[in-house]
Amino acid sequence: AAAGLAAPAIAQEAPTVTWRxxxxxxxxxxxxxxxxxxxxxxxxxxxxxxxxxQIFPAGELVPGLEAADAVASGTVEACHTVPYYYWGKDPAxxxxxxxxxxxxxxxxxxxxxxxxxxxxxxxxxxxxNLIAFPAGNTGVQMAGWYRKEINSLADMQGLKMRIGGFAxxxxxxxxxxxxxxxxxxxxxxxEKGTIDAAEWVGPYDDEKLGFQxxxxxxxxPGWWEGGPAIATMVNLDKWNELPKSYQAVLxxxxxxxxTDMLAxxxxxxxxxxxxxxxxxxxxxxxxxxVLSAAFDAAAAxxxxxxxxxxxxxxxxxxxxxxxxxxxxNAQIAEYNYDVFMMAQQQAGKL
Amino acid sequence: AAAGLAAPAIAQEAPTVTWRxxxxxxxxxxxxxxxxxxxxxxxxxxxxxxxxxQIFPAGELVPGLEAADAVASGTVEACHTVPYYYWGKDPAxxxxxxxxxxxxxxxxxxxxxxxxxxxxxxxxxxxxNLIAFPAGNTGVQMAGWYRKEINSLADMQGLKMRIGGFAxxxxxxxxxxxxxxxxxxxxxxxEKGTIDAAEWVGPYDDEKLGFQxxxxxxxxPGWWEGGPAIATMVNLDKWNELPKSYQAVLxxxxxxxxTDMLAxxxxxxxxxxxxxxxxxxxxxxxxxxVLSAAFDAAAAxxxxxxxxxxxxxxxxxxxxxxxxxxxxNAQIAEYNYDVFMMAQQQAGKL
Numbered sequence: 001a002a003a004g005l006a007a008p009a010i011a012q013e014a015p016t017v018t019w020r021x022x023x024x025x026x027x028x029x030x031x032x033x034x035x036x037x038x039x040x041x042x043x044x045x046x047x048x049x050x051x052x053x054q055i056f057p058a059g060e061l062v063p064g065l066e067a068a069d070a071v072a073s074g075t076v077e078a079c080h081t082v083p084y085y086y087w088g089k090d091p092a093x094x095x096x097x098x099x100x101x102x103x104x105x106x107x108x109x110x111x112x113x114x115x116x117x118x119x120x121x122x123x124x125x126x127x128x129n130l131i132a133f134p135a136g137n138t139g140v141q142m143a144g145w146y147r148k149e150i151n152s153l154a155d156m157q158g159l160k161m162r163i164g165g166f167a168x169x170x171x172x173x174x175x176x177x178x179x180x181x182x183x184x185x186x187x188x189x190x191e192k193g194t195i196d197a198a199e200w201v202g203p204y205d206d207e208k209l210g211f212q213x214x215x216x217x218x219x220x221p222g223w224w225e226g227g228p229a230i231a232t233m234v235n236l237d238k239w240n241e242l243p244k245s246y247q248a249v250l251x252x253x254x255x256x257x258x259t260d261m262l263a264x265x266x267x268x269x270x271x272x273x274x275x276x277x278x279x280x281x282x283x284x285x286x287x288x289x290v291l292s293a294a295f296d297a298a299a300a301x302x303x304x305x306x307x308x309x310x311x312x313x314x315x316x317x318x319x320x321x322x323x324x325x326x327x328x329n330a331q332i333a334e335y336n337y338d339v340f341m342m343a344q345q346q347a348g349k350l
Numbered sequence: 351a352a353a354g355l356a357a358p359a360i361a362q363e364a365p366t367v368t369w370r371x372x373x374x375x376x377x378x379x380x381x382x383x384x385x386x387x388x389x390x391x392x393x394x395x396x397x398x399x400x401x402x403x404q405i406f407p408a409g410e411l412v413p414g415l416e417a418a419d420a421v422a423s424g425t426v427e428a429c430h431t432v433p434y435y436y437w438g439k440d441p442a443x444x445x446x447x448x449x450x451x452x453x454x455x456x457x458x459x460x461x462x463x464x465x466x467x468x469x470x471x472x473x474x475x476x477x478x479n480l481i482a483f484p485a486g487n488t489g490v491q492m493a494g495w496y497r498k499e500i501n502s503l504a505d506m507q508g509l510k511m512r513i514g515g516f517a518x519x520x521x522x523x524x525x526x527x528x529x530x531x532x533x534x535x536x537x538x539x540x541e542k543g544t545i546d547a548a549e550w551v552g553p554y555d556d557e558k559l560g561f562q563x564x565x566x567x568x569x570x571p572g573w574w575e576g577g578p579a580i581a582t583m584v585n586l587d588k589w590n591e592l593p594k595s596y597q598a599v600l601x602x603x604x605x606x607x608x609t610d611m612l613a614x615x616x617x618x619x620x621x622x623x624x625x626x627x628x629x630x631x632x633x634x635x636x637x638x639x640v641l642s643a644a645f646d647a648a649a650a651x652x653x654x655x656x657x658x659x660x661x662x663x664x665x666x667x668x669x670x671x672x673x674x675x676x677x678x679n680a681q682i683a684e685y686n687y688d689v690f691m692m693a694q695q696q697a698g699k700l
Contacts, residue, residue, distance in 0.1 A: 042598060045598035046396060104687065104691075106455075106456070106613075107616060109609060110612075110613045110616035110617040111617070112613070113610060113613040114614055114617035115617055139456075140684045140687040141683065142682075142683055202683060220682050220687075221686040221687035222683065222687075226687050248392060248395035249396045249599075249602075252599075252606055253602065255605060255610075256605045258609065259608065262456065262459065262460075263456075263462070263464050264460075266456050266457060266464075266676065267461070267463075270672075270676050270678060271675060273679050273682065291690050295690075299699075320700070322620075324695065325621060325624065326616065326620050327692055327694070327700055328623070328695055329619050329620035331692050331695070332570050333489070333491065333492055333552060333570045336635055337454065337570075337573065337576050338490075338677075340573070340645075341454075341673075342677055342681050344677070349645070349649075350673055350674040
């Protein structure tokens, strides 16, 4: 009886909780999938193994693009995904990840953690039976791989391009024909010429897929992904059942994943970029008229969506207000430090 | 007896641990001091209040610049400080924070978490009876406040400037006379003309001290602080006594503080910058010949220190190798995205 009294007391204080977390990514993406693993490792270590997140690669339990739905319905407790995948259900999802010409990675963190962004997104996510926290960022992505050079806006007309989500809705206005193609099918589609161009992520992830062999022109910047945030989304009922200390543990684990993923990309991309160029990738900046037309197309899209979607409008207005001041401030200390250092790099002095 | 058996079992699994953490900063610096508070709040919440960090402002237990010594000797268990404060004991400390023309904030994280930086610093810190983890970053700082304009390198000659630590050693080579002055004494010293210039942090922290009233020229960038990392330093014996789960909790708390502080600055600086300019601050870029001379002076200093200090050399060589490739990579997607956005800001389109 004594032991019977003691055991529940311990259990009450630190219950064993095992969650299934479905990732929207394959294990081969060690950058993105790796951040979920890091989150799980921290959560387990912090709780002496009492709170366990089992991370499943995309497709093992749930298809990658259905992760949020599986969480909302309670099929799994949580997922590690990119909120913009679900923009078709509601464009407001995209604002929790990245939209064209949105905030960069540091600005997203500022907005999330100090600008009320996490709370604002969760006000929306609650309508979806979800709660979510930032849990990764890739930094500015590349604009992808092109079979032919893009010399002006006219060259975008009729371009069949693998590009996902909300960005596809914007780039359509430039005459591009967006295609939804899974990661593994991009290479053969480019090789056969079924598509003319494809965006994936950035140097490190792209290098593994060898795109330079079939579409050598590697354009930048990826104007639709200035600082895409990955999220850990949790079923709202499961979240509310979690002890307060485990909620704090999971939130901290998400911050670790957020910081870890960007550090991983920032460490790995420089070497990968050099490898890609050595292996035939031709680096090209997108022409200014393409960027300007895309900016105007994005602005028109935001106006359209905001007119009929108050949740989107509220969140986007908040991001826009910060974007304006943040990109003023960024021109002073950050820009001038980095540009001086870049000049030293070009002069061979670093 | 039954209760007597049960209690130690619980205690063994989750002991009560209370640590005293001395900050090198006053509470009024809500950005930096605030990150230590955030770390403490997370650590407490994650452990249901069993592991408590009591954060003390500078001077209450230990003077701000003696925090690391107090930790090493066991007077307090931990501190929240800037490692470069201790460069006089050994210049290798500075590499855990910032050195002139070093890595920016994102690059510091990449180096710390993926480039072996945390482990490399801890190999050195172990010789000091310390272990430390990154726990904050300010981003690129400003070059400070000047009573007169700096039009060329000649204007630096004989300039009495409040500037701390390792940067003082470098800026001396430009003819500047570095002064060590506590934060609260800077304003009267500038007002009286005892000093000609002073660096503090950046717009948000600087605005509170009203420097523009006595030294209106606000220069950028702070070439000695491209991404200064703040650290939580722990007494090595106390660290080793900590249960593994609390070690993980503290490490996660440090990552939260690291990310939180940069987000705090990035959120607050843009508004502060606008306020400062509205209140008379005159923004000025440092002349290129000043930056170039400072870069060469820094390179000479690194060669001097490396020649006699193997620990410094090992760590600095690791940072330099990454710096070269990171500032190549940064010129592609990140630079071109941000510059396009800055141009839109200047055109009034954001």
